Amino acid sequence: MAEHPSYDELTAGFSWSNAEKELEYSPGEIINIGWHCSDRICQKGNAGKIALYYEGFGGTEKSFTFNDLRLAGNTIGTFLRNQGIIEGDRICLFMDRIPELYLSFLGILKIGAVVQPLFSAFGDESLFVRLENAGTKAVITQKKHLSKVRKIRAALPNLELVIIVDTVKPSELEPGEILFSLENAVPVEKFEVCPTRAETPSVLHYTSGTTGQPKGVKHVHYSIISQYLTTKWVLDLHDDDIYWCTADPGWVTGTSYGIIGPWSLGVTQCVLDTGFSAQAWYRFIEKYRVTVWYSAPTAIRSLMKAGDDLVNEFDLSSLRHLASVGEPLNSEAVIWSGRVFGKQFHDTFWQTETGSIMITNFPGMKIKPGSMGRTFPGITGAVLDPVTYTPIDEPGKAGLIAFRPGWPAMMRTYWRNEEKYREKFVNGWYLSGDRSSIDNEGYYWFIGRDDDVINTGGHLVSPFEVESALLEHPAVGESAVTSKPDDINMEVVKAFITLKPGFNASPDLELEIMNFIRKKLSPLAMPQAVEFMDTLPKTRSGKIMRRVLHAKEWGEEIGDISTLEND
């Protein structure tokens, strides 16, 4: 294996235009992610190469070549066009990690429509607010998730079509629902790809903030330039690799690096669509001879918990490069992976908004366990003083992580919320909402969020969203939501509530409230603990002081409570 170029070598004379050239794109020309990830790879002579190995629960196996991707994209695109879907329409993918999810992603992009991937474990309310905000025209889903869509359908006037990709008896279909079976469809060979341009919208991912409803992060087809190059350099994918990204495409990692990155490079990837089990994961790596593995700290810590002995039961010698994303990777996990796999996980930092990796540990770079690494070449980053919003030069001093906009995968706006988008910029810097310090060698050291958003298992949960949903439970008078420490997920949701008259605190009520949120929002948003209180800490003006509760959970100093209401 050739030695990797050094960080300085990759940074010197860096230009995104080099990635453009590699993808044979010139500014102003047509650029289409769906085409680049399938047709282009076929044109380069790799039509017969495996693009996707899929394994579902129970051992269902399927595989697809790049030519299969091309044809499936054409077939799904044609079907959607025949249903009246046009360029710019938002099409939601609400599915487990089945092949149709990955293939539909390409098909939607090939007709110039916008993909809106949503996590299939979302409850009906989480689904509703995202579909309503996006004005989604069609949802592609499975029978098992249909009941959630049906429950909210009447309140979504823009939602014209619900497409079900597996078996439902035609007699059971409701108006506006239609079946589509890729296996039974006639493959479409001749297809006119929509001539999308660099700034044509491509993917709409939703992310949670401290206040207000989730925001739709708009990306464009030009994002592929960043995703291609970061996949090539950071994930170090080569032609002969077998790549496994464990993220669900309901989240940005699952699309930027679970679809676009590897397939734009023509690399084979595999998908395991089952629940988590350490044994199943190791068996999967062994079976498919996975070489590059991109996962998340929560999963890595769960594997650590399963023990070293289990690792030794499998042949994991195929692993060549490991990387991690979603939340800070603790140094213990880095050291552990070096010991048991013979490879250390390389931490990466980026967000839904950034669309591609921003801070990273390159292969070939020195890893400092516990550090997120250095900025990707072409990215100007800094930590800013929280008062003046100017860069902090002093090594080790904490500040706000910020980037100068301009990289290809940067979000273009929040969907129908330009005001919130503009609020993310100060003095020409994009504010990430995270805090860190930078050491004297340019390595970033994560500290925490700069707001109340909860990062649980690498997924952001809005306390506001959970608090609002809690108030819809008949027993809940007031609610406050914060995080509490968790060994595996870094932090989890905790709810503090007061009860309405006539209701009494009990373990059964706690469970009822937990399940209420799980079904309404998602399992991620479900409080892992509910504390019943007589009153919630408030300012004299009546605002609930979340930070007092947060400090209590984390054993931190409460700080200034001069505005705390005295009962």
Add this chain to the structure above:
Amino acid sequence: MEENNLNEMKEMILKYVVKEYVDDDDVTIKYDTPLISSGYVDSFSMVSLLVFLENKFKIKIPPSKATPEAFDSVNNIVALVNQYLNK
């Protein structure tokens, strides 16, 4: 534990799992159906299942024992609960 009580416990847990976690009418959950590794119950939701067991059977299961493997089927869950009953 007597067989009648054991069967009652199994049935109660099975009913709860089906009611709370399985949306698809076509799916049949049996006592040995994998729950976590199949994805019917995700790792976050496992906590609500743990709370249900602790409330229902008046037991306390240590976090170190609440593993995906221990929760991976109704049979496994019953075995776990049995360890902490009458303790």
